[in-house]
Amino acid sequence: MLCGKDRCPLMVKFYSQNRARRLIDTLDLYGDSPPGVFVGRFGYPNVDVGPLVPPIIGDTSIMDTPELWVGKSIDEIVDFRFSLVRGKHRINVMDFQSCGRIVDHTRELALSVNPLEVEAAFQKKPAGRIVLDDEIQPFGPSARLRDLSIGNPKFDQRVEKAFYDTDLRAVEAVVALYQNDVLVSRIQKAFSVGAFGIEKNRRFVPTRWSITAVDDIIGKSMLEKTKTYPLINEFRTYDWDQLDNRWTVLMLPTTWRYELIEAWYPNTAWNPTGKQIEMISDHEFFDGRKEYAQIGGCYYAARLAVNELLTRERRQAGAVIFREAHPGYIMPVGVWNVRENVRMALRQKPSKFARLSDALAHIATRMDIPIQTWTRHSGVLRDFLYQRRIEDYD
Numbered sequence: 001m002l003c004g005k006d007r008c009p010l011m012v013k014f015y016s017q018n019r020a021r022r023l024i025d026t027l028d029l030y031g032d033s034p035p036g037v038f039v040g041r042f043g044y045p046n047v048d049v050g051p052l053v054p055p056i057i058g059d060t061s062i063m064d065t066p067e068l069w070v071g072k073s074i075d076e077i078v079d080f081r082f083s084l085v086r087g088k089h090r091i092n093v094m095d096f097q098s099c100g101r102i103v104d105h106t107r108e109l110a111l112s113v114n115p116l117e118v119e120a121a122f123q124k125k126p127a128g129r130i131v132l133d134d135e136i137q138p139f140g141p142s143a144r145l146r147d148l149s150i151g152n153p154k155f156d157q158r159v160e161k162a163f164y165d166t167d168l169r170a171v172e173a174v175v176a177l178y179q180n181d182v183l184v185s186r187i188q189k190a191f192s193v194g195a196f197g198i199e200k201n202r203r204f205v206p207t208r209w210s211i212t213a214v215d216d217i218i219g220k221s222m223l224e225k226t227k228t229y230p231l232i233n234e235f236r237t238y239d240w241d242q243l244d245n246r247w248t249v250l251m252l253p254t255t256w257r258y259e260l261i262e263a264w265y266p267n268t269a270w271n272p273t274g275k276q277i278e279m280i281s282d283h284e285f286f287d288g289r290k291e292y293a294q295i296g297g298c299y300y301a302a303r304l305a306v307n308e309l310l311t312r313e314r315r316q317a318g319a320v321i322f323r324e325a326h327p328g329y330i331m332p333v334g335v336w337n338v339r340e341n342v343r344m345a346l347r348q349k350p351s352k353f354a355r356l357s358d359a360l361a362h363i364a365t366r367m368d369i370p371i372q373t374w375t376r377h378s379g380v381l382r383d384f385l386y387q388r389r390i391e392d393y394d
Contacts, residue, residue: 027122031055031060032058037049037050041207050106053118058115060080063080105148110195111160113154121146123144137334159177162177168198169196171221174187184214212297215297215304222307229316232315235250235353236352240348242337245337246322250322256318259320259380260283260293260321260323262325263277322367
């Protein structure tokens with residue numbers, strides 16, 4: 001407990017690792033993959049690819065379906081993710097078509113619709129550090145593959161159709177699959193194994209990059225219509241709490257503009273040794289942004305969720321997302337945490353207000369950080385409050 005956290009992340013990892021260790025202490029691992037795959041990024045374009053395999057037989061689908069994780073505790077997420085052993089096989093992402101059976105089976109896993117039997121033969125027993133990151137879902141120890149065999153995959157026909165259409169651009173494939181109700185996480189997996197795009201341009205994409213790329217592609221596609229819809233006619237706030245994160249989404253009756261502001265308390269995942277609250281924000285106005293958001297993949301995941309609501313309502317609005325990460329958020333669990341919890345916030349019944357001041361007063365009752373501090377870190381709020389507009393002169 002030297003870190004000062006309410007709960008020790010090292011001990012959470014230790015106990016979870018201990019529960020899984022005896023099951024994965026082997027050179028030959030057999031289990032039902034969720035299905036899950038992972039594509040590394042170190043050494044790009046020469047990277048490690050391979051399956052995620054738990055020592056479990058049965059329905060393991062929840063282990064790699066973050067859309068099902070809202071409401072799960074940190075311990076539950078850590079337990080089933082640390083059971084996933086990562087098999088590694090080195091390839092060149094641009095020259096993988098003839099890399100052999102291990103790569104073929106990895107791609108088949110990514111396209112599969114159900115958990116699939118996998119037998120992984122390793123060169124050494126799985127070992128290594130537990131991977132925790134706010135961009136990717138956690139996973140357990142890893143080992144280099146000697147061989148890989150899988151059962152008979154059953155492909156998602158919607159994904160399979162895009163895979164065999166070698167004249168369909170990757171962006172078009174991603175958008176079409178999303179519009180055809182394929183889970184975002186499933187599209188991301190297929191994208192990472194080079195399943196989409198013009199045949200000569202296909203390549204494996206590191207998992208970290210594929211997650212953000214798919215969120216960005218879908219969000220931009222929805223924005224093309226969102227920006228044409230009529231404005232909402234009131235201020236709204238949507239509230240949600242999960243994993244000791246407090247979320248409030250503020251909707252403004254303006255043309256499209258968007259911002260994510262995160263406040264990380266001391267002893268949280270991205271402020272582990274700090275003495276004060278660290279705040280970070282990124283925003284865009286109607287014309288979007290050209291630079292990659294410094295907040296990272298969370299920015300694009302939350303933007304997707306906001307546009308889902310606006311698309312459902314056929315309305316346009318500005319949006320500011322307030323996130324307070326409190327000390328109970330002891331370890332990062334991936335971008336999905338932002339996407340799915342903003343989605344959940346926007347499923348709640350909103351509070352509606354005629355004036356921004358009233359909406360901000362409501363947010364002040366939810367958040368510990370004063371509204372003045374949030375405003376100081378916000379490009380969208382400062383613009384709305386202080387920028388003169390044509391209608392001001394009517």
